[in-house]
Amino acid sequence: MKIIQYRSAGGVVAQKNIISHLPAAELYLLLLDRPTRSEVRLPKGHIEPGESAEEAALRETCEEAGYCDLRILADLGRRTVEFDYQGARYIRDEHYFLMQLLSARQTPRPPQDEQQFQVLWTPLMGASNHLTFEAERLFVEDAVAAIQCLPRF
Secondary structure, three states: OEEEEEEEEEEEEEEOOOOOOOOOOOOEEEEEEEHHHOEEEOOEEEOOOOOOHHHHHHHHHHHHHOEOOEEEEEEEEEEEEEEEEOOEEEEEEEEEEEEEEOOOOEOOOOHHHHHHOEEEEEEOOOHHHHOOOHHHHHHHHHHHHHHHHOOOO
């Protein structure tokens, strides 16, 4: 079986008070619905050559969700995920960052990302129940713990 190894980075975007259609008092998490694969996931993607994990996480979140005015609040660490897909064994090093929106402005997404991903804002508590992948659920738990340690969110 062919083995494919790569590094990826993504964002756990938590937000309140900035998205007009959401109740102001509650924290929300940005999830991506990928109906063609029956997945709900966090934004993430490949780290390109010469790119840092932080740069990749910000770029991928911008491309997949259309939110580009972001800041990183905390490094949530890394996990290695292994899975089989289309006859190959994938070994992916995933690195996530807790992020916050600086504005609700969305930019046009690349057509491929706009077709693949629908943005979902889900209440933070319970958001991990919607995620398809266990590793991403663990990163959300890490994000909740990091938020509780921040002086104010």
